[in-house]
Amino acid sequence: MLVFFLIPVLILTVYSFWSVENFQVQRDFSFDNYTAIFTKPLLYKAFLLSLRVAFFSSFGAVLLAFPFAYFIAKKVVKYQSLALLAVIVPFWTSFILRAYAWRILLGPNGVINQGLEAAGLIEEPIGALLYSPTATGIGLLYVYLPLAILPIYSVLERLPDSLTEAAADLGASPFQVFREVVLPLSMPGVLVAGVFTFVFGIGEYVIPALLGGGKQLLYAEAIVLRINAQQDWPAAAAMAIVLMVLTFGMVALLGRRVRKMELF
C-alpha cells in the first residue's frame, strides 16, 4: 500500500527540482519552481485565493453542519438512520453531477428564475444567480456540508445525555450547557470536520469553475494549466508538493490534537 503512495511521491519530488526549456525537461537541480510559487503574482494570488476558498468552505460548512449534526444526533430519535442516509447519499453521486444540478437550479432558465418569473416577482431572469461568488458559495457549502456533518454527528452521538442533563441540573442555562459541555466535548469532531473540509477546499476548482464561471485562477487549476498548456511538469510537481505538505501537515497536527482530546 505504502509503496503505491511513496514511489509516485518520490518521483514527484525529484521532478520538482528539475526545469523545462522549450518543452524539454532539463534534469538539473534548483529551487526555482518553489520560489516561483511565492514570488510570481499569478501563482501566489491563486494560492491565496485557494486558501480563502478553503477557509470559507471549512468555516462555513462546520458552522452550518453543527446544528444539522446536533439535530440528527439528539433530536431525531425515530428516523435517525434515515436522516443520516440523507446526508450520505449525495456522496454516492458524482459531485460534478451535483454541481451541474445547481447550474440547472441557478441558471437563467433555471428552476429558481422561472419560478420567480411565473410568480410575477421578476420580469427578467436574474443572470447574476449563476456565475457569481454567491453561486460558488452555495455550491461549496452544499458539497462540503455532509463531509462536516458526519464527524460532528459521530462525537455528538456518543455524548451521553446525562452530561448535558447534569450541567443543566447544576444550574447551567441551555447556552451555558452548550458552551461548557457540548462544545468542548465535540471539539475532536469539529476539528476533524474543519480540517477535512479545508483540505478538500484548498484543492477545489471544479465548483468555482462550474458555478462561479472560473473568473479567477485557483491554485489547483494553476497546477493543471502548468501541465496541459505549458507542459511544465516540474513546476506542477513543485506546486503539488507544496499543497501536499500543507494538507499532510494539517492532518498530522489534527491527529495529535484529537488524540490528546480523546475523552471517551
Place this chain on the structure above:
Amino acid sequence: MSQERQPAGVSLIDVTRRFGDVEAVKNVSFDIEAGEFVSLLGPSGCGKTTTLRMIAGFEYPDEGDITLDGKSIVATPPYRRDTSMVFQDYALFPHRSVAQNLAFGLRMRKIPKDEIRAKIETMLELVELPGLGDRKPDQLSGGQQQRVALGRALIVDPAVLLLDEPLGALDLQLRKQMQLELKRIHREIGITFIYVTHDQEEAITMSDRIAVMNQGSVEQIGPATEIYARPETAFVAEFIGDANVLLATVVAVGEKPTVTFAADTLTMEVARPARTFSERDVVSAVVRPENVSIGPDADSFDNVYDMEVSEVIFAGSYVRIHGLIGGSPLWLTTTVSDASRSNQVGSRVRVGWDAGDVVLVEWKS
C-alpha cells in the same frame, strides 16, 4: 457544612407520564417531608427513574402537578430548580478535573473564586476525597467517581437531593460502606433525599420511608417496618421480605375473621384486615416464613396444621423448610437447632402461626 438552604418537602399530585403507549408513571401521588430520606423501590422498568426525572425537571408530567415547598415546579426548567441529581452513570464531566467538576454548579451561580475554592476543600473532606482535586474522572475508581458525583450535587446546597441507583455499579462491600456514608451525610446536612433503588435491602437499611412502585404506580408508602408488617398488596408483600401468599376465601368477617385456603379444605383465623372485605371475597393471605413455628410448640398458635416436609435447606444462620399443608405449598424459616428435630424429608410435622401474623390483601390478578 454551613447550612444555607432549608430542606424542602416534595409532593406529587396525580402525576402521570406516558411514552407513546407506555404509561411509565400512572397517577402517582405522595408527599415527602422536608429533610426526609425516602426511597422509591421497585423492579426494573416500574417507573422509578421517570418519577425522579420529573422531580429534577428532565421529564414533564402529562398530567398532575409536582410541588417543591408547596409551590408548583412543573413549569420551572431544571437549571432553576432547587434540586440536585446524582446520576446512575455519575455523569462526571470527562474534560474537567475533580475540583472543576465540583466547582461547576458554583460557577454557574457566579460564586466568587476564593469562596469556590474553600467550598471545594470542605466538600472533598465531606465525601472523603481529600487531595484528589486535580485528578481527572477517568483516573478515579468507581467508588471515588461516585463520591465526586455526590459532592458535585451537594456543593450547590440543594433543598432536595435526587439519587438514581447511585450505588448500582459498585461491588457489594463498597455498596454497604457507601450506604452507611450516605446515611451519615444525610444526617449531617439534613436535606431531603429521594433515593431510587431496586434493592429492597438497600431501601430498608437507609430510608425513613419507602415508596414501593410496581408498573408505574406507588403501591404503598411508609416506614420499612410498617410495610413489612402490614403490606397492602401481594406485590408489596413479596417484594419486601419473604412471604407465603396463599389463595384464600373469606368465610367470616366481624369479631373473628376467618378464611379458607388450600382449595377450601383448611380454615385460618386472621387479624382484622386493614381494609374491609366481605364474605366470599377471594383474597391473598400473606404469612411471613419466619412467623411460622414448627414442631410441638406450634400447637399453641391460633392456626395449626400438619405439614409434609418436602425439602430442608441449610442457609447458614437459619434453615428453610418447604412442605405441603392440605396440598398447598408453604415454607418457613427456623433456627438450626429447631430444624434438627424435624428435618426428615417426607416426615409429618406440626406447623402453626397466630391470627395476628396473617395479612389479608386483595388477590393479585
